[in-house]
Amino acid sequence: MSKENSILKRSKSFFAEIGEMAYFAGRFFKEVFRKPFEFKELIRQCYNVGIRSLFLVVVTGFIIGLVFTLQSRPTLEEFGAVSWMPSMISVSIIREIGPVIIALICAGRIGSGIGAELGSMKVTEQIDAMEVSGTNPFKYLVVTRILAVTLMLPLLVIIGDAVALIGSAMVENLKGGVSYTLYFNMAFSSLSFSDIIPATVKTVLFGFAIGLVGTYKGYNCAKGTVGVGEASNSAVVYSSMLLFIIDFIAVFVSDIFF
Amino acid sequence: MNKEDRKIVLELKDIHKSFGKNHVLKGFNLKLYEGENLVIMGKSGSGKSVMVKSIVGLIQPDSGSITIKDHDIITMGQEELDFLRTEIGFLFQGSALYDSMTVRENLEFPLRRHKDKVKNFEGTEKSVTQALESVGLLHAIDLMPAELSGGMMRRVALARALILKPEIIMYDEPTAGLDPITSNEIIQLMRTIQKEYNTSSLIITHDVDCARVISNRIILLVDGINYAEGTYDELSTSSDPQTRAFFKN
Numbered sequence: 001m002s003k004e005n006s007i008l009k010r011s012k013s014f015f016a017e018i019g020e021m022a023y024f025a026g027r028f029f030k031e032v033f034r035k036p037f038e039f040k041e042l043i044r045q046c047y048n049v050g051i052r053s054l055f056l057v058v059v060t061g062f063i064i065g066l067v068f069t070l071q072s073r074p075t076l077e078e079f080g081a082v083s084w085m086p087s088m089i090s091v092s093i094i095r096e097i098g099p100v101i102i103a104l105i106c107a108g109r110i111g112s113g114i115g116a117e118l119g120s121m122k123v124t125e126q127i128d129a130m131e132v133s134g135t136n137p138f139k140y141l142v143v144t145r146i147l148a149v150t151l152m153l154p155l156l157v158i159i160g161d162a163v164a165l166i167g168s169a170m171v172e173n174l175k176g177g178v179s180y181t182l183y184f185n186m187a188f189s190s191l192s193f194s195d196i197i198p199a200t201v202k203t204v205l206f207g208f209a210i211g212l213v214g215t216y217k218g219y220n221c222a223k224g225t226v227g228v229g230e231a232s233n234s235a236v237v238y239s240s241m242l243l244f245i246i247d248f249i250a251v252f253v254s255d256i257f258f
Numbered sequence: 259m260n261k262e263d264r265k266i267v268l269e270l271k272d273i274h275k276s277f278g279k280n281h282v283l284k285g286f287n288l289k290l291y292e293g294e295n296l297v298i299m300g301k302s303g304s305g306k307s308v309m310v311k312s313i314v315g316l317i318q319p320d321s322g323s324i325t326i327k328d329h330d331i332i333t334m335g336q337e338e339l340d341f342l343r344t345e346i347g348f349l350f351q352g353s354a355l356y357d358s359m360t361v362r363e364n365l366e367f368p369l370r371r372h373k374d375k376v377k378n379f380e381g382t383e384k385s386v387t388q389a390l391e392s393v394g395l396l397h398a399i400d401l402m403p404a405e406l407s408g409g410m411m412r413r414v415a416l417a418r419a420l421i422l423k424p425e426i427i428m429y430d431e432p433t434a435g436l437d438p439i440t441s442n443e444i445i446q447l448m449r450t451i452q453k454e455y456n457t458s459s460l461i462i463t464h465d466v467d468c469a470r471v472i473s474n475r476i477i478l479l480v481d482g483i484n485y486a487e488g489t490y491d492e493l494s495t496s497s498d499p500q501t502r503a504f505f506k507n
Contacts, residue, residue: 036371121356129354132314133368133422134343 024216028146031139038144045148049110053156060105061160064097065089065167073175082176086183087190089168094191095199098161100247103206106153107239111214114145115235118218119228127219142219146211153207154200198254205246213239264291266325267426267458268313273322275308282308283319284482288460290426295452295459297469299504300479306462307351309479310428313460314348315339326426344372347419347427347457351434353411355403361414362399365389365421372422389417392454393447409440413447420455427451429461433468445471466505470494478504 069089076082118141121127130137165187172178214235221231268290275283282305290296300306311317313324315331324331329342355364365386390396393413403411412432419427432448433441445468452459463469469476470490478486478493478501486493486501494505 124352124357125350125354126356128311128316129348129350129356129418130367131316132343132346132348133371133418134340135368135371136340 020220021212021216024142024219025212027138028143028212031136031143032147034139036139038140041140041144042147045144046152048113049106049145049148050152050155053106053109053152054159056105056109057102057156057160058163060102061098061163062167064101064160065093065164065169066171068093068097068164069168069171070175073171083186085172085176086168086178086186090165090187090191091195093164093168094161095195096247096251098164099157099199099203099206100243102157102160103153103203103210103243104240106149106156106207107210107243108236110149111210111235111239112232114149114211114214115218115221116228116232118142118145118215119221119231122219122221123223123225123227138219142215145215146208149211149214150204150207153210154203157203157206158200194254194258198250198258202247202250202254205250206243209242209246210239213242264293266290267292267327268460269323269325270309270313271323271325273309273312273324274320275305275312275317276320282482283312285322286479286482287484288477290458290460292458293452293456295461295472295474297461297463297473297476298479299463299469299476300485302464304479305482306479307430310430310460310462313428314343314346344368344422345425347422347424349412349415349419349427349429349432351431353403353408353415355406355411355415355418357403359403360399361390361395361401361403361406362386364403364414365418368418368421385421389421390414392420392451393417409436409443412436412440412444416444416447416451420451423455425457427457427459429459429463431463431465432461433463433465441465441468448472469505 069085072085072088073082076085076088118127121141127137127141130140165184169178169180169183169187172183173180217231217235217238221227266289268288270286270288273283273286274281286305286309288296288298288309298306298309308317312319313326313331319332322332326342327345329338331339331342334342355361356367359367366382369382369385386399387396390399393416395410395413395417398406398410398414403414406414416432429448433444436444448459448461449472451457459472461468461472473490476488476490476493477484480486480500486496486498488496490505493501496502
């Protein structure tokens with residue numbers, strides 16, 4: 001009986017949290033078009049999210065391209081299909097692997113950072129202090145961060161994808177003697193808008209999800225340092241889960257339309 | 259002047275607030291008069307912070323009314339409330355300075371949200387320097403909060419609370435966590451500011467010395483209700499043992 005109660009209680013709190021997050025997202029859409037616009041803070045957050053994540057994204061992208069090509073080569077060689085390598089790598093990186101892995105990396109770096117920053121602001125009453133001074137902390141802290149991640153993640157993914165293709169081209173050049181020109185010609189000729197557009201739209205949604213979950217967890221952080229840790233941790237866990245759900249829906253929908 | 263002849267700037271009537279089964283405020287009442295320093299004392303967990311946060315709209319009471327300068331804050335809209343909040347300065351227990359901003363930016367933050375108010379003052383730069391001069395920390399204008407001591411942080415927080423030239427200042431445990439010398443400096447600063455800015459103050463404290471030096475009147479909050487009310491001398495010599503217990507050092 002107590003086990004059933006516990007499951008019921010957990011399910012209730014899970015659905016209550018989803019409801020609260022939906023309300024939080026609704027508040028974002030309400031506030032985002034309202035004056036005053038916090039351009040200066042938005043630029044600062046874009047710098048924090050974009051420029052500061054660039055190194056991680058470049059390194060990750062390069063290694064994805066490198067490893068993916070090295071791992072695929074023996075199998076394609078077995079079937080005599082090595083010439084398909086640039087097409088296969090470009091389509092899989094642009095459509096799926098690049099957006100998902102880079103978004104996951106960003107969920108770890110950006111989501112946890114936002115969760116911890118807003119969480120510590122909450123427990124040290126800095127958010128209350130903003131509210132008491134007659135300003136709107138939601139607009140200043142939440143709207144700017146969600147917008148910054150939504151705008152920056154597609155750019156980071158494009159850069160990450162490009163670097164992954166360079167990494168792959170390097171392997172092909174060293175192992176198979178394929179020239180860079182031939183590699184990129186083959187890679188791009190197999191790509192169409194139906195590969196690029198859904199993948200880019202998906203990254204916008206990924207960015208929104210990471211920003212939303214990070215700010216929600218931080219803004220509603222429980223008291224104490226434990227609360228900050230939990231906000232940071234659950235921001236990563238929830239946003240990673242949400243990324244896969246969005247990815248599934250996006251692939252399903254793009255399969256219908258493209 | 260008789261207390262009844264003075265203008266009431268803040269009034270709480272029959273405030274109730276519960277968190278689940280925990281009934282924290284059970285019909286609390288309060289009147290703050292213009293130019294008065296009213297101290298609220300009570301045990302930890304007696305609802306002092308809940309009460310003061312209800313006044314500035316951070317917590318919504320379950321029932322009762324809160325009137326600031328004849329405006330009922332419970333029924334007013336967000337924009338009206340934000341504007342009214344510029345009339346209230348709030349000193350948080352932990353200072354609550356924005357740690358990603360310098361001292362200057364901390365003080366400028368409320369000003370740039372209320373540009374209409376700055377127009378009535380001398381401009382942002384002058385308002386910031388004037389507020390910092392009032393607390394004796396002009397030299398710290400470009401420091402980050404992490405570079406300040408506890409006492410300095412409290413003083414910067416006080417300068418930030420003063421920046422919009424409020425008529426009412428609320429202090430939540432202004433001397434908590436400070437050594438006796440720094441506590442005394444903060445208390446003296448509160449007195450100076452009260453005279454300089456002619457503010458009405460609501461002070462929540464456990465510090466008996468603070469209450470003795472600064473209060474015109476004290477309310478004891480026990481079990482969510484007004485337990486006793488009077489001047490420091492009246493309450494500290496009360497025949498009621500529970501009242502007297504608050505004033506033992």
